Amino acid sequence: MRIDFSERISRLPPYLFAELERIIAEKKRQGKDIISLSIGDPDLPPPPSVLESFRKEAANPANHKYSFSQGEPDFREAVANWYEKRFKVKIDPKSEVIALLGSKEGIANIARAFVNAGDRVLVPDPSYPVYSNGGALLNDGVPLVMPLLEENGYRPDLESLNDAKMMFLNYPNNPTGAVVNESFLKKVIDIAREKNIIVCYDNAYSEIVFDDYKAPSILEIDGAMDVAVEFHSCSKTFNMTGDRIGFAVGNRKLIEGLVKVKTQIDSGPPVYIQKVAKQALESYVNGDPPEHLKTANRTYRQRRDTLVEGLKSIGLECEKPKGTFYVWPRCEEKSMDLTMKLLDVGVVVTPGIGFGKFGEHHIRFALTRPKEEIEEACKRISKVLRR
Ligand SMILES: Cc1ncc(COP(=O)(O)O)c(C=O)c1O
Structure with a gap:
């Protein structure tokens, strides 16, 4: 029997993130040392x-x-x-x-x-x-x-x-x-x-x-x-x-x-x-966040500063965001090309094009790994950009 997807499904663009996940899983299977700054899934535990x-x-x-x-x-x-x-x-x-x-x-x-x-x-x-x-x-x-x-x-x-x-x-x-x-x-x-x-x-x-x-x-x-x-x-x-x-x-x-x-x-x-x-x-007290959240935000802020300053020193300019755990620097080359080059040195980011055509020439970092890994990622990225 021939089975066709509905027109609705056929209208969907390819889900780039699923493809990236597949590539990352493959690299991990090969034993590659991966720093994943791609997916917005906090590494911090629930309180x-x-x-x-x-x-x-x-x-x-x-x-x-x-x-x-x-x-x-x-x-x-x-x-x-x-x-x-x-x-x-x-x-x-x-x-x-x-x-x-x-x-x-x-x-x-x-x-x-x-x-x-x-x-x-x-x-x-x-x-x-x-x-x-x-x-x-x-x-x-x-x-x-x-x-x-x-x-x-x-x-x-x-x-x-x-x-x-x-x-x-x-x-x-x-x-x-x-x-x-x-x-x-x-x-x-x-x-x-x-x-x-x-x-x-x-x-x-x-x-x-x-x-x-x-x-x-x-x-x-x-x-x-x-x-x-x-x-x-x-x-x-x-x-x-x-x-x-x-x-x-x-x-x-x-x-x-x-x-x-x-x-x-x-x-x-x-x-x-x-x-x-x-x-x-209910752990909010009079509208103020509980301690765990304040601590988490201090952690993200520290990571943000480490990353933004690290990126700036290697020529990737961006603002320090006041919200979310994402950093969104501009890049000269196509976002998918840079993403693939960074993957080769074990740094996973999300190409801006995955968020729409106006996301091109940007990559997105998620601050969901410890500061030490972010520092190491910056070192690896600088090698790619110097090439
Ligand atoms: C902007 C935005 N909205 C909504 C969601 C979905 O979150 P949830 O886990 O509540 O489905 C995400 C997840 O990354 C997100 O980035």
């Missing part, structure tokens, strides 16, 4: 209190039943309390919160509830590929690129936005490390309300910040609740990438749409993981 609540909650038989599709009421309550403490935003846990199997899942599913075939979906470029692929293309939407240019602080030109059904935005930004303030978010909300665009704001890195920067929630902006939904993740905040837990908060019709989709697809994250995430969110 001890999180590991302790895992042991307790997983051991409770009641926590192995189906969850509500929207998430357990006490988890949603904890999210609402966290929002109030962290962002001073009041949320109704009954109708304005949904638990997610990681924020990626919610980002991919939201368009399914609101985008019709052929509807336009604004996606930043460079960006996390899920907005364009899982979000727009797999739901028969048409991705429309908003270039993020260095000269604009990696922000889209809001004045020249096309009409669209939905828009994805992400700050602190992967891959550029750019951050924004409330006045930018206010412009986004004003334009979205004027043009009737649903705003999907990915705030997965809101807690990974440096140099006294505090990431805002888009829901702090007046009128945001009319048009926006915000995505959060426990992956980076509590080093729980593999536990698959995140949440979306925002306009109740947008949350209702996600609930409608997810009720037909999954049954919510495991109850014990929601209990653990609830306790992790």
